[in-house]
Structure formats: structure tokens, C-alpha cells
Amino acid sequence: MGDYKILVLPGDGIGVEVTAEGVRALEKIGHMFEHNFTFTEDLVGGAAIDAYGTALKPETLEEAKNSDAVLWGAVGGPKWDDPRSPVRPEQGLLAIRAGLGLWANVRPVKVDDALTPSSTLKTETLRGVDIVVIRELTGGLYFGKPQERRTVDGKRAAVDTMYYTEDEVARVAHYGFQLARRRKKHLTHVDKANVLESSRLWREVVMEIRPEYPDVEFENVLVDAMSMHLIRRPSTFDVVITENLFGDILTDEASMLAGSLGMLPSASLGALRTDGTGLGMYEPIHGSAPDIAGKGIANPIGMLRCTAMLLRHSLGLEREAVALETAVSSAVDAGLRTADIAGQGDRALSTREMADAVLERLV
Ligand code: IPM
Ligand code: MG
Numbered sequence: 001m002g003d004y005k006i007l008v009l010p011g012d013g014i015g016v017e018v019t020a021e022g023v024r025a026l027e028k029i030g031h032m033f034e035h036n037f038t039f040t041e042d043l044v045g046g047a048a049i050d051a052y053g054t055a056l057k058p059e060t061l062e063e064a065k066n067s068d069a070v071l072w073g074a075v076g077g078p079k080w081d082d083p084r085s086p087v088r089p090e091q092g093l094l095a096i097r098a099g100l101g102l103w104a105n106v107r108p109v110k111v112d113d114a115l116t117p118s119s120t121l122k123t124e125t126l127r128g129v130d131i132v133v134i135r136e137l138t139g140g141l142y143f144g145k146p147q148e149r150r151t152v153d154g155k156r157a158a159v160d161t162m163y164y165t166e167d168e169v170a171r172v173a174h175y176g177f178q179l180a181r182r183r184k185k186h187l188t189h190v191d192k193a194n195v196l197e198s199s200r201l202w203r204e205v206v207m208e209i210r211p212e213y214p215d216v217e218f219e220n221v222l223v224d225a226m227s228m229h230l231i232r233r234p235s236t237f238d239v240v241i242t243e244n245l246f247g248d249i250l251t252d253e254a255s256m257l258a259g260s261l262g263m264l265p266s267a268s269l270g271a272l273r274t275d276g277t278g279l280g281m282y283e284p285i286h287g288s289a290p291d292i293a294g295k296g297i298a299n300p301i302g303m304l305r306c307t308a309m310l311l312r313h314s315l316g317l318e319r320e321a322v323a324l325e326t327a328v329s330s331a332v333d334a335g336l337r338t339a340d341i342a343g344q345g346d347r348a349l350s351t352r353e354m355a356d357a358v359l360e361r362l363v
Pocket of ligand 2: 249250252285
């Protein structure tokens with residue numbers, strides 16, 4: 001029995017629809033397992049730009065710091081897409097990741113056997129796929145300075161900076177090795193060390209740490225080759241560590257193994273307490289999907305799996321997390337599908353119907 005404070009930040013587009021289902025899941029779990037969740041909700045992203053002129057209010061960040069966990073929907077949409085605008089929805093996401101020090105983005109990619117037909121890849125390629133990508137989340141091109149427009153000889157130019165310190169690399173490396181140790185004991189480090197100096201630093205630091213984990217099998221893979229191996233031999237990977245932008249791109253690719261972007265959760269974590277839990281933010285890897293926003297047809301599974309990760313990583317409620325994950329799998333196994341994963345002849349459920357199907361199976 002516990003009392004937990006959850007900050008709910010639905011954001012824009014389908015973020016609003018799926019986050020509502022995450023909250024319902026927590027309410028039901030609270031009821032079943034006798035926990036008391038207190039929810040605070042606020043605007044972020046485009047919705048916050050419209051209401052307050054900024055994508056993340058400083059008060060919202062403070063509220064996050066005073067919470068046990070943050071449930072995040074998605075941000076962005078065509079209304080706020082002007083590349084020259086000084087305020088953009090994505091700034092809110094980057095500001096909260098940086099502000100909470102959430103440097104490890106944990107993105108599990110596990111293929112549900114029942115869903116292999118909805119992937120564009122062959123079933124035999126997908127058998128046994130169970131990968132966790134650890135994406136560095138508060139460094140690299142997303143945060144390096146300078147990041148600006150310039151005028152050079154009267155022409156437009158722009159610069160982004162991929163900057164990393166050894167400590168930023170080392171903490172991701174240790175996290176990856178330790179996670180691999182608890183799983184299939186295999187770690188893949190992805191970089192572009194044949195070209196980038198920052199990648200050569202990553203490789204150097206990771207190789208220095210490697211002897212501390214002699215029981216973990218290890219490989220370095222270049223990011224271009226990794227994008228190929230991910231769809232050629234996905235079942236050979238276990239834990240993957242990589243810098244921010246490579247992780248962003250590779251995890252969208254990896255989501256196709258699971259059939260849909262809508263299936264995958266992520267946990268953004270920083271400093272951990274001694275019991276292994278810590279303040280985290282839970283974000284499905286799909287975006288705001290403006291094309292289907294407001295229609296009530298988005299897949300809530302990525303969000304429900306986020307909710308399970310929240311229970312596990314921030315609240316230490318393993319039994320509750322497993323109960324929710326089991327309910328998701330059993331709904332999928334029973335053939336229940338939203339439009340993004342429906343096969344020919346399947347009835348496509350609404351967001352609410354799919355979430356209900358999961359919650360009914362919670363035991
Ligand atoms: C993600 C998203 C974000 C990112 C965007 C919305 C800024 O693509 O979480 O993967 O690039 O990190
Ligand atoms: Mg992304």
C-alpha cells in the first residue's frame with residue numbers, strides 16, 4: 001500500500017487520448033492493489049504554447065521534480081510546425097528531459113508472436129526478438145552548443161554540435177552492461193567511429209569499461225550497419241547502447257519489428273535511489289500523430305506499457321507492472337487490435353475499447 005504523486009502531461013494530438021488510458025490503468029491498479037495515486041495534470045508542447053506562450057512552464061518542471069513519476073503523451077503538430085518560430089512544442093520535451101536529468105532512455109522492443117503477421121518483416125526473422133535499446137537522452141546533437149543559424153558570405157548556413165563528455169558516456173555504458181548482465185548477457189554499442197570524433201570517444205570509454213563486465217559478450221557496430229542488422233538479424237541483439245540521435249532513429253526502425261510504432265513504451269531515467277527506483281518520465285515512442293488525432297483510434301498499448309514501466313521503475317511495484325503487462329499480452333493474444341495492427345478481417349477497436357479489453361484482463 002502506498003501513496004504516489006503522478007504528474008500527467010498529455011501534450012498534443014493522440015497524446016491526450018492515450019494518456020487518459022494510462023491514467024485509467026493506474027486508477028484500476030490503485031483500486032485492485034490498494035495504492036493511492038494522486039494525479040496532477042498540466043499542459044505541455046503546442047497546447048502550452050497556445051495557453052502560456054511556452055512549451056514548458058518552469059512551474060511544471062518544479063511540479064515534476066516533486067512527483068514520483070511523470071506520464072508523458074506526445075507533443076507537436078502542424079499548427080506549431082513553422083521551423084522559424086522561436087517557440088516549438090519539442091522544446092518542452094527536451095527541457096523536461098534535461099531539467100530532470102533523465103539521461104537514460106530505456107526502449108524495450110519485444111515482439112508479440114501474435115503480431116508477427118502485422119509486421120512488414122517475415123515471421124521467421126521476428127521470432128524471439130527481445131531487445132532493449134538504451135538511448136542517451138540529454139547530450140549529443142540535441143543539446144550541444146553552438147546550435148544556430150548563421151549568414152556566411154550572404155548565404156544561409158546552420159550548425160549543430162555533437163558534444164559528449166566521458167562521464168556522460170560512462171554512465172550509459174555501465175547501465176547497459178549491468179542490464180545485459182540481468183538479461184542475455186550481450187551488449188552492442190552503436191556508433192560512427194569511422195567518421196565522428198564523438199563516436200571515437202564513446203568507443204574508447206566503452207572499451208575501458210568493458211573489462212569490468214567479463215561475463216557480458218560485447219560488440220561495436222557502426223550505426224549504418226546497425227540499421228541493416230536490425231531488420232536482417234534482430235533476434236541476435238540483447239541490450240544496445242547508443243548516443244541520442246542514433247537511438248532516436250534506430251528505435252523508430254526497431255518499432256517496425258513489433259508491428260507498429262504504437263506498441264512501444266519508453267522510460268526516461270536519471271539518478272536512481274539505492275533500491276533501484278527513481279524519478280522517471282514515461283513516454284510512448286510514437287508521436288502526436290496529427291493525422292489520426294481526435295478520432296479515438298490511436299493504439300493505447302505503447303502508453304499502457306509505459307504505465308507498467310512507471311510502476312516498475314519509479315514506484316518499485318513489480319507485481320503490479322507484471323499484472324498490467326500480462327493483461328496487455330493477453331488482449332493481444334486474444335486477437336484484439338487497433339487499426340494500426342489490425343489484419344484483414346480484424347475489427348479495428350477504438351482507443352477506449354482496446355484499453356478496456358486490457359483492463360478487463362487485469363488480475
Ligand atoms: C522521441 C521523439 C522526440 C525525440 C521528438 C518529439 C523531439 O522523436 O522521443 O523519439 O527526437 O527525442
Ligand atoms: Mg523519435
